[in-house]
Structure formats: structure tokens, C-alpha cells
Amino acid sequence: MALKTIEWVPDGARRRVPGRVRLVDQTKLPEELVYLETKDVRELWTAIRELKVRGAPAIGVAAAMGVALAAQASSASDTPGLLKAVVKGASYLAGSRPTAVNLFNMLERMKKVAAGLAGLPPDRFREALAKEAQAIRDEDAAMCRAIGRHGLTLLRDGFTVLTHCNAGGLATAEYGTALAPVYLARERGWKVRVFADETRPLLQGARLTAWELMQAGVDVTLICDNMAASVMAAGKIDAVLVGADRIAANGDTANKIGTYSLAVLAAAHEIPLYVLAPTTTFDPAIPDGRHIPIEHRPAEEVTEGMGRRTAPRGVKVHSPAFDVTPASLVRAIVCERGIARPPYTKSLAGLLKSGASAGPVARKRRAAS
Ligand code: MRU
Numbered sequence: 001m002a003l004k005t006i007e008w009v010p011d012g013a014r015r016r017v018p019g020r021v022r023l024v025d026q027t028k029l030p031e032e033l034v035y036l037e038t039k040d041v042r043e044l045w046t047a048i049r050e051l052k053v054r055g056a057p058a059i060g061v062a063a064a065m066g067v068a069l070a071a072q073a074s075s076a077s078d079t080p081g082l083l084k085a086v087v088k089g090a091s092y093l094a095g096s097r098p099t100a101v102n103l104f105n106m107l108e109r110m111k112k113v114a115a116g117l118a119g120l121p122p123d124r125f126r127e128a129l130a131k132e133a134q135a136i137r138d139e140d141a142a143m144c145r146a147i148g149r150h151g152l153t154l155l156r157d158g159f160t161v162l163t164h165c166n167a168g169g170l171a172t173a174e175y176g177t178a179l180a181p182v183y184l185a186r187e188r189g190w191k192v193r194v195f196a197d198e199t200r201p202l203l204q205g206a207r208l209t210a211w212e213l214m215q216a217g218v219d220v221t222l223i224c225d226n227m228a229a230s231v232m233a234a235g236k237i238d239a240v241l242v243g244a245d246r247i248a249a250n251g252d253t254a255n256k257i258g259t260y261s262l263a264v265l266a267a268a269h270e271i272p273l274y275v276l277a278p279t280t281t282f283d284p285a286i287p288d289g290r291h292i293p294i295e296h297r298p299a300e301e302v303t304e305g306m307g308r309r310t311a312p313r314g315v316k317v318h319s320p321a322f323d324v325t326p327a328s329l330v331r332a333i334v335c336e337r338g339i340a341r342p343p344y345t346k347s348l349a350g351l352l353k354s355g356a357s358a359g360p361v362a363r364k365r366r367a368a369s
Helices: 041-049 056-073 079-093 101-115 122-152 180-187 204-215 225-233 259-268 344-353 360-368
Strands: 006-010 019-024 035-038 160-163 193-197 219-223 239-242 246-248 253-256 273-276 322-325 332-335 338-340
Touching (some): 006 056, 006 122, 019 056, 041 079, 056 079, 056 101, 056 122, 079 101, 079 122, 101 122, 122 180, 193 204, 204 219, 219 225, 225 259, 332 344
Parallel strands (some): 160 239, 193 219, 239 273, 273 332
Antiparallel strands (some): 019 035, 332 338
């Protein structure tokens, strides 16, 4: 997908700073393709909180760019002052959303890089952080391509998959995680069909997944969330592909609310459910899904999510944004380094050991344990 979900745009041609963050405002899709451009950390925080930029990997990229903005906005004239601005900006951005571990991993990475820049002239310091944030974006795009290659080995020409929420190009730097094998299959000339859950309450499946697949010319059919069982029972689905916001050491996976129900349905119909996510979404410091912080969203997203009131005023609302799918319901976890199979405690740890980009939070915690 050619669309750039999020990028750092330098003001001038020669240097990376001063610059600004440019992102697709996903709250406006599918009606309008509008970009938000900002140099303001607070505006970026709001963009993350309000899901203008969303999806775990894209949130991680946004957070990294936010730290670069914080350094840029600081008037400090030495590195201790700039470092202070970086730490303050990172801790502010950490409060935007709690579940996707990519956000915390990327903030830690930016702080670590900043700490290593002591003694640089202020402009070089700011420039190095903008460069690091762009490297994070580019690495994310490369990880998605690799996830597509590994994921495709689980599928065959002519496959039909069911997906939930949006784990496509819009949720990442580009290309997506759960949708990466779909795009790769298309590039290889395979026949591929996708059923997309609309994904209440905020309709990421209807607004974003259906939109981006149609833009790419992929055969996509939209269903309401409560139709998944019937399409499975009708034998229409070969596999369920979903993304993740955080994967615990034992493979328990937090993803958009409704993923767990889909996993139960898939198991009942003996359909494999695969989780596709980069290692930046792994949290090996968390033994299992009970330790994953689950974001709760405002009641209005349920009662007036479609622009008009659809529930009585004053009704009690329960609105977790994510649920945890137990590892026992996940057939395999696909990341950029390969495919993990149960038992996940062993296979995920093996994949993390096989490379150096496990995410600094994870690495730091591992080192401390
Ligand atoms: O609330 P959102 O839209 O940020 O939730 C996104 C999801 O749950 C995605 O499935 C997940 O982040 C993986 S994106 C590759």
C-alpha cells in the first residue's frame, strides 16, 4: 500500500530538523483522506488518544516521533536540558494509551538513544532523534514485509480469511501485520478473499480495513461482528488473521475487543487463528494475559459511536477496548523472525533470543530478571 500512515517531514530539504509529523487522520476515513500535520507534542498525544493514529505499531512510531518533537520544541541550549525535555515528553506520551506495548518500547528506545547523545551540539542532538524516529518507522515497514512472507507460508492460493479491527497498512508504518500476507498474496497473483468484521464500537474493520483493502483492489466482504459464526459455519473461512497490541510471554494476546470471541468461534469450527505481530509487540516481562493493562474507553463511543444516540441516556456502559485471547486458542504467532508455535513460552523466547530488536523495555526487563 503506497499510502504513508505516518512520516516525519523535514521543513527544509537538507536537514531533518526542524520538521513535523504528518499522519493520516484515521477518524475521517472512509469519507475523507485527510492528513494531520503537527509539531506539537500535545496535539500528537491527542491524536493517539483519539485514534487519529492507531494500531500498535503505528502508535509506537507516533510516540517516537513525539519524542523527537519534544526535543525540537525545547529551547535548551545544552544536552542535559534537552535530555530533560526528552524524558518529560516521553513520560507525557506514555499516558496516551495503556495497552499497546509498542508505545512504551519505542519511548524507551528514544530515551536510550538520547542518553547516548550527551555532549553533542543541540542541533545535532535534535537531528539524531528525528533520524532515530524515522529509523523506527522504516524498521516497522520492513518487519511488516517479513511478517507477510512468513504468514503466507500458512496459506494457499485461493484462501479466504476473516480479520478483525484493522491490522493493515493504516495500523503500521505501511503494509500491516495481519493483512501483510494478504497483500503479498495479491502481489504474487494469488486469489485471495477477506471477510472483515466491522468491529464495534469504533468500526475500524468497516471504516479502515474495508477501505484500505478496496484501495488495494483486494476482494473484501464486510460483516457485522455477530455474523462471524455463521460465515464460519458456512465453510467460507480458511483462517482467521489478527494483529496484537501486546503478547505476553506465554502467548496470551491482547487485541481489539472481540478477538477473543472470534478465537472461541474459530476453535469451535476447527479454523486456525493466527496472530501476526512484530517483536516490538512482545512483552516477555509479563508472564500471561492477566498482567496486560486493558484500556477502557468513554461510554459515548458505545452510545453515540455512529454520530447519533443509539442507547438510552444514562444507561450503564462497559467499554474495554481490548480483550485477551488465551494462548491455547492461537494456532501460531507470526513475527518478522518466523513462526512461533505452542508451547509459546519456549518458542517466543527463542524468537526473541534470535535477534537484537526485541524492544528495549523487554530487553531491559530481561536483563534485570
Ligand atoms: O484501538 P485500536 O484501533 O488502536 O486497536 C488496534 C488493534 O487492536 C489492532 O488489531 C492491533 O493494534 C494490531 S495493529 C497491527
